[in-house]
Amino acid sequence: QVQLVQSGAEVKKPGASVKVSCESSGYDISWVRQAPGQGLEWMGWINGYSVSTNYAPKFQGRVSMTTDKSTSTVYMELRSLRSDDTAVYYCARDLGGYGKLDYWGQGALVTVSS
Amino acid sequence: DIQMTQSPSSLSASVGDRVTITCRASHGIRNSLNWYQQKSGKAPELLIHTASTLQGGVPSRFSGSGSATDFTLTISNLQPEDFATYYCQQSYSTPRTFGQGTKLEIK
Numbered sequence: 001q002v003q004l005v006q007s008g009a010e011v012k013k014p015g016a017s018v019k020v021s022c023e024s025s026g027y028d029i030s031w032v033r034q035a036p037g038q039g040l041e042w043m044g045w046i047n048g049y050s051v052s053t054n055y056a057p058k059f060q061g062r063v064s065m066t067t068d069k070s071t072s073t074v075y076m077e078l079r080s081l082r083s084d085d086t087a088v089y090y091c092a093r094d095l096g097g098y099g100k101l102d103y104w105g106q107g108a109l110v111t112v113s114s
Numbered sequence: 115d116i117q118m119t120q121s122p123s124s125l126s127a128s129v130g131d132r133v134t135i136t137c138r139a140s141h142g143i144r145n146s147l148n149w150y151q152q153k154s155g156k157a158p159e160l161l162i163h164t165a166s167t168l169q170g171g172v173p174s175r176f177s178g179s180g181s182a183t184d185f186t187l188t189i190s191n192l193q194p195e196d197f198a199t200y201y202c203q204q205s206y207s208t209p210r211t212f213g214q215g216t217k218l219e220i221k
Binding site for chain 1: 150157158163164169201203204208212213214215
C-alpha cells in the first residue's frame with residue numbers, strides 16, 4: 001500500500017520561506033500545487049536518491065527539493081513567498097520522472113499573508 | 115511549454131449518461147497523456163495513463179483515446195461518485211502541464 005503523508009498547514013509572511021515534507025518511502029516524487037479554486041501546477045521532481053532534480057522554469061531559483069534518506073522523507077522548500085504562492089501543495093509518486101503521478105499525498109495548505 | 119486546453123470547462127449530466135471531455139495539446143505529445151479525477155477537498159487521483167491505459171482499480175466505464183494533439187476521456191453510465199473535476203496532463207516533456215480542468219456536475 002503506497003501512502004504519502006505530508007506535513008500540516010502553514011501560515012507564512014511575504015518574503016519568508018516554507019518547507020513542506022512528504023514521507024515518501026524512497027520513491028521518486030513530483031510536487032504539484034493548486035491555488036484556491038484554480039487548477040494544478042507542476043513544480044518539479046526529485047528522485048528517491050536525491051541525485052537528480054528537475055524544476056519547472058517558473059520556480060527555478062526559488063525552490064529546492066531534497067531527500068532525507070534516513071527518514072525516507074522528501075522536502076520542498078519555496079523561498080521569497082508572495083501572496084500568490086498561497087496554495088495546497090501536493091507530493092505525488094512519479095517513478096522515473098516519467099510524469100505519471102500515480103499516488104498523491106493529502107496536500108498541505110500554505111497561506112501567505114501579512 | 116506545452117499548453118493543454120480542455121473543453122468544456124464545465125458540464126452538466128445525469129446519472130446514467132455518457133459524457134466526453136476533450137483535451138488538446140499545443141504540440142504533438144504522442145500518447146503521453148494522463149487523466150486525473152479530483153473530488154472537492156481531495157487530492158487528484160490517476161484514472162488513465164498513456165492516453166488509454168486504465169489505472170488499476172479504476173472502473174471500466176472510464177476510457178481514454180487519442181494521440182498526438184487530440185485526446186478524449188469518456189465516462190459511460192455516469193455514477194453519482196463520478197461528479198468531480200477532471201484534468202488532463204501531458205508527460206511528454208517538462209515542465210509537465212495540466213489542462214485547466216472540466217467540472218462535471220449533476221443536472
